[in-house]
Amino acid sequence: MRLFFLPDRFVLMAVFTLTALLAAFAFGPYPLSPGDVLRALRAGPWAENDTAVVVWNLRLPRIAAGFLIGAALSAAGAAYQGMFRNPLVSPDILGVSAGAGLGAALAILMGFSLLWVQGLAFCGGLLAVGTVYFVAGLVRRHDPVLVLVLAGVAVGTLFSAGISLAKVLADPSVQLPSITFWLLGGLNAVTTGDLALAAPLVVAGLLPMLLLRWRVNLLSLSDEEAAALGVNVSRLRATLIVCATLMTAAAVAVAGIVGWVGLVVPHAARLLVGPEFSRLLPAVLLLGGGFVIAADTLARSATAIELPLGILTALVGAPVFLVLLARSGRTT
Amino acid sequence: MSLLEARGLAIGYRGRRVGGDIDLCVATGEVLCLLGPNGGGKTTLFRTLLGVLPPLAGVVTIAGRPLRDWSRLELARQIGYVPQAHAGLFAFTVEDVALMGRTARMGRFSSPSPQDRAAVGVALARLGIAHLAGRIYTEISGGERQLVLIARALAQEAKMLILDEPTASLDFGNQLRVLGEIERLKRDGIAILMSTHQPEHAFKVADRLALLKTGQIVAQGMARATATPERLAVLYEADVAAVAACLPATRGKP
Numbered sequence: 290m291r292l293f294f295l296p297d298r299f300v301l302m303a304v305f306t307l308t309a310l311l312a313a314f315a316f317g318p319y320p321l322s323p324g325d326v327l328r329a330l331r332a333g334p335w336a337e338n339d340t341a342v343v344v345w346n347l348r349l350p351r352i353a354a355g356f357l358i359g360a361a362l363s364a365a366g367a368a369y370q371g372m373f374r375n376p377l378v379s380p381d382i383l384g385v386s387a388g389a390g391l392g393a394a395l396a397i398l399m400g401f402s403l404l405w406v407q408g409l410a411f412c413g414g415l416l417a418v419g420t421v422y423f424v425a426g427l428v429r430r431h432d433p434v435l436v437l438v439l440a441g442v443a444v445g446t447l448f449s450a451g452i453s454l455a456k457v458l459a460d461p462s463v464q465l466p467s468i469t470f471w472l473l474g475g476l477n478a479v480t481t482g483d484l485a486l487a488a489p490l491v492v493a494g495l496l497p498m499l500l501l502r503w504r505v506n507l508l509s510l511s512d513e514e515a516a517a518l519g520v521n522v523s524r525l526r527a528t529l530i531v532c533a534t535l536m537t538a539a540a541v542a543v544a545g546i547v548g549w550v551g552l553v554v555p556h557a558a559r560l561l562v563g564p565e566f567s568r569l570l571p572a573v574l575l576l577g578g579g580f581v582i583a584a585d586t587l588a589r590s591a592t593a594i595e596l597p598l599g600i601l602t603a604l605v606g607a608p609v610f611l612v613l614l615a616r617s618g619r620t621t
Numbered sequence: 622m623s624l625l626e627a628r629g630l631a632i633g634y635r636g637r638r639v640g641g642d643i644d645l646c647v648a649t650g651e652v653l654c655l656l657g658p659n660g661g662g663k664t665t666l667f668r669t670l671l672g673v674l675p676p677l678a679g680v681v682t683i684a685g686r687p688l689r690d691w692s693r694l695e696l697a698r699q700i701g702y703v704p705q706a707h708a709g710l711f712a713f714t715v716e717d718v719a720l721m722g723r724t725a726r727m728g729r730f731s732s733p734s735p736q737d738r739a740a741v742g743v744a745l746a747r748l749g750i751a752h753l754a755g756r757i758y759t760e761i762s763g764g765e766r767q768l769v770l771i772a773r774a775l776a777q778e779a780k781m782l783i784l785d786e787p788t789a790s791l792d793f794g795n796q797l798r799v800l801g802e803i804e805r806l807k808r809d810g811i812a813i814l815m816s817t818h819q820p821e822h823a824f825k826v827a828d829r830l831a832l833l834k835t836g837q838i839v840a841q842g843m844a845r846a847t848a849t850p851e852r853l854a855v856l857y858e859a860d861v862a863a864v865a866a867c868l869p870a871t872r873g874k875p
Contacts, residue, residue, distance in 0.1 A: 376710070376711075500729075501729075502732065503724065503727065503731065503733065504729075506721060507721055507724060509710050509711055510721070511704065511707070512673065513667075513668055513671055513673040513702065514702065516672070516673050517673075517697060517700065517701065517702035518697055518722060518777065519693050519696070519697030519724045520693060559711065559712070563713070563714065563717075564711030564713055565713060
């Protein structure tokens with residue numbers, strides 16, 4: 290008699306993600322029927338008609354990028370929440386996204402290649418989460434859950450200021466549009482080249498999480514409990530921080546700072562399949578991918594002009610965060 | 622042979638010494654009870670013996686080998702730890718919480734196998750809580766959580782258990798069940814180090830007692846000879862007559 294992990298919960302999530310996927314192919318300035326979409330997908334990318342161009346060249350890279358960053362940010366969020374024993378944290382609240390953003394902005398400012406944008410984004414993200422974790426560890430007399438959130442907000446603000454400075458220093462004709470465009474957060478500028486670089490990085494971060502899926506659970510216990518159960522706590526936590534930060538940085542380098550996904554999706558997934566990480570991880574990948582695809586479809590087809598993706602995710606994410614904050618005193 | 626041995630142990634945090642000159646040993650099939658007031662250094666001592674906190678001085682050996690030479694995984698097969706019942710953070714099922722005890726018996730990259738689930742089923746049944754397996758850990762009572770944490774340590778199949786006030790949050794029936802289980806583990810050859818605030822529990826299960834106050838072991842030895850009303854009165858800063866009135870009468874002696 291298990292309350293969680295009814296297989297139909299996964300069927301439900303798969304249906305949600307597939308629906309979002311089909312809708313994403315169908316909606317937009319050039320609307321297609323689901324039948325058109327399926328026909329074009331079956332015909333392959335070489336068919337010489339408008340539908341094939343729209344489906345294969347325009348929408349597929351964007352949808353793939355949406356799934357990739359949604360899955361990456363959500364898995365990173367689930368890992369951060371577990372390893373910091375804190376249901377209120379996520380890549381953006383911990384300042385990781387801003388740190389990665391600053392790293393990427395610096396790389397653009399210096400005219401570096403895409404690989405360097407990814408590399409510096411990762412360094413910036415790691416620096417941010419390291420600072421937050423270190424500073425929060427120094428504070429002893431306050432609620433550790435809130436201290437981590439506050440330290441994250443402070444560090445995130447600092448890195449955001451750095452990003453603003455990078456914009457001031459940028460060459461207004463070439464670099465500034467590029468930085469600003471990318472910082473708005475969104476999938477409209479994603480190229481297959483971005484994807485080809487980001488996807489392996491996301492997979493590289495995901496793989497250790499998949500392998501260590503059971504042990505991740507133990508980090509939600511106190512350090513001495515986890516240690517007594519046979520886990521090298523500091524090594525496992527460091528491994529997971531690197532993995533989650535790598536995934537966050539890859540997502541930020543592709544799509545700019547898309548907030549709230551990494552906070553909301555793990556909570557929704559936990560409600561559906563429970564907190565056990567080997568069940569939670571596939572659930573957040575599926576839901577996170579579907580969520581960003583759905584939000585992006587809405588962003589580009591709801592109004593005449595395209596809305597930034599981050600606005601829509603904030604519209605869902607911020608109220609959820611406030612509800613969690615209000616409930617956190619009772620549940621933990 | 623003693624499974625756990627501490628010689629000249631000084632405990633504490635960096636820059637804050639909590640206690641020192643601690644000599645302890647626990648042999649297989651032996652129960653050592655730690656008695657002492659709150660803030661006396663019990664938790665710090667346990668953290669040091671578990672290898673979570675480095676000793677400030679002295680040595681701890683497990684099965685004759687210095688503590689720092691053990692890997693976490695190997696150590697978890699030797700010593701299990703039962704903390705005081707905690708609220709828990711995420712809504713794990715009781716079975717999942719108990720399965721965490723099997724981590725040291727799994728491969729590094731494995732998830733629980735059917736054998737692990739079977740071992741957990743046995744452990745839950747031993748403590749009479751098999752019916753809780755599918756319940757959510759954060760939603761059961763504090764006493765039930767304590768039993769789950771003990772079951773988790775049983776599932777770990779360690780050679781020694783360290784229990785931090787295992788009976789503190791239990792009702793009378795469950796206190797007896799846990800004390801009975803401790804006696805049974807002892808007969809199985811498990812070494813046990815536990816702390817308690819109830820001298821009568823110590824008398825029931827302990828082979829030896831150690832009295833801990835302000836980080837020092839003030840007395841150690843056979844249970845009844847060590848925990849005299851006079852010593853307990855000093856230990857807890859209480860009145861001798863009041864302490865004596867609370868202690869169970871000595872059986873078999875006039």
